[in-house]
Amino acid sequence: MLIGKTEKALERFYAVYRDNLLAPKASPAVFKCLQTDALTLFHRLIHKAGVTDAEFSGRVLQGISSAETAQLLWKRMQILIDEIPGVLNAYRKSHNYQLRDDIILYIRAHYSDSNLSASMIADHFGINPAYLSVFFREQTGERLIDHMNRIRVEAAKQLLMHNERSLDGIAATVGLNDSHALIRVFKKYVGMTPGHYRQQQ
Numbered sequence: 001m002l003i004g005k006t007e008k009a010l011e012r013f014y015a016v017y018r019d020n021l022l023a024p025k026a027s028p029a030v031f032k033c034l035q036t037d038a039l040t041l042f043h044r045l046i047h048k049a050g051v052t053d054a055e056f057s058g059r060v061l062q063g064i065s066s067a068e069t070a071q072l073l074w075k076r077m078q079i080l081i082d083e084i085p086g087v088l089n090a091y092r093k094s095h096n097y098q099l100r101d102d103i104i105l106y107i108r109a110h111y112s113d114s115n116l117s118a119s120m121i122a123d124h125f126g127i128n129p130a131y132l133s134v135f136f137r138e139q140t141g142e143r144l145i146d147h148m149n150r151i152r153v154e155a156a157k158q159l160l161m162h163n164e165r166s167l168d169g170i171a172a173t174v175g176l177n178d179s180h181a182l183i184r185v186f187k188k189y190v191g192m193t194p195g196h197y198r199q200q201q
Contacts, residue, residue: 031070038064038077099125100139103132104147111151112175118144152176153189160198167194 042060060080067073106124110116121144122129136144152174159170167179176182186194 031073034070035064035067035073038073042080096135096139100136103136104140107148107151110175111148111155112173114172114175114177116148116175149185150189153186156182156186156194157190157197160194161201170194 039061042064063076063080064073067076103121103125106121107116110120113120118129118133122132125132127135133144136142136147140147142150155174156170159165159173163170165173167182171177171179171182174182176185183193186192186197190197192200
């Protein structure tokens with residue numbers, strides 16, 4: 001979404017600057033105004049994208065502010081217009097991978113909490129629960145609830161193999177409300193009941 005908005009903003013920017021910077025007699029006042037607008041636009045785009053690469057940001061802003069003629073500014077604008085969408089897209093992908101990994105680590109650290117939910121995870125990361133669910137499925141190919149339950153089932157398997165604890169006790173340990181919930185979830189993902197699984201070990 002951000003990349004699409006960025007490209008549209010750059011298209012509008014391109015049209016305005018082409019008509020003004022390439023005018024036969026662009027006045028110094030017009031040039032200065034357009035240069036200031038360019039600095040504001042690119043600073044806003046970089047900030048909204050969450051880019052923290054100071055070297056890239058500095059190079060972009062320095063390239064704009066140091067241009068002394070309309071022709072030089074225009075040439076630098078063309079380079080940036082071609083370059084920035086790709087840079088932002090690469091940064092977005094990198095950010096997405098990091099967020100995905102952080103969410104998975106968070107689930108592994110909190111699966112034993114019966115309150116763990118999309119809302120709880122979304123609140124922790126400061127994002128919308130609906131967006132979280134869509135984002136997670138896009139990044140992993142798995143629904144968030146399925147991932148949470150698979151983590152719990154794997155933990156339950158270990159307890160069933162190495163522990164004589166009751167099913168209610170195991171359910172509480174892996175973040176499920178009771179033995180009925182454990183049996184239902186376990187059977188869905190393993191294809192057998194916890195009791196049958198324990199007998200086979």
